[in-house]
Amino acid sequence: DAGVIQSPRHEVTEMGQEVTLRCKPISGHDYLFWYRQTMMRGLELLIYFNNNVPIDDSGMPEDRFSAKMPNASFSTLKIQPSEPRDSAVYFCASSQTPDRGRRDTQYFGPGTRLTVL
C-alpha cells in the first residue's frame, strides 16, 4: 500500500488567500484525522471522520477552517481566508476500526508545510 498521501507537500500563500490541503487515506481505513503541528502546541487534532462522517470537529480553531470527506478515499482541509498564524505543518492520518478490545494505531501522511505570508 502507498500509505497516506497528502498534497501539496509545501504551500506558500499570501494572507487572505484560500488554501486547500488534500489527503488520500489508506484503502480500507474507515477513520481519517486532520492534525496541525506547531512548536508551541505539538500535534493538535483538528477533526476526525468515521465512514466519511465528521465525528468531532472541536479542534477546528475557527470558522475559517473547514473539512470535508466526500468519499472514502479523499478528504480536504480548507482555510479561507488564511492568516500568518495558520503557518504550520498539517498532517492527515487514517486508521481502521480495530478488533473488539483492541486499539488500532494511526498511520500518518508526510504532511503539508503551510506558510502564510
Add this chain to the structure above:
Amino acid sequence: DQQVKQNSPSLSVQEGRISILNCDYTNSMFDYFLWYKKYPAEGPTFLISISSIKDKNEDGRFTVFLNKSAKHLSLHIVPSQPGDSAVYFCAASPLTGGYQKVTFGTGTKLQVIP
C-alpha cells in the same frame, strides 16, 4: 490546556547509553498510551503502546513504563543508536468519549551522539 505534557523539548544521549523520555498527563479518563517517532519531513510513525491495565510493555530496545498514580509514563531506549535520533511524541486516548480521539504532547527531540 495541555492534557499530555512533555516537559523536555530536547535530549542528547551518547550512543550505547540509555535514553529516557518522559511524559505526564492530566486526564484521568486516559487509559491507553502510545509513543510515536517522527523523522524530519516525514509523518509520525507508531512505536509502542501500553494499556492502563499494565505498568510495562517491552518491544526490543524500547520499553514503556506507566505509573498511573503519578499520571506519568516514560519511554526507555536501550541501547540508544544514532538512527534513534528523531522527535518522540507521547499520546493518550480515553476509554470513553471516542477512543480514537488521541491527544498528543509537544514532542521531545532526541539526539543520539555517535
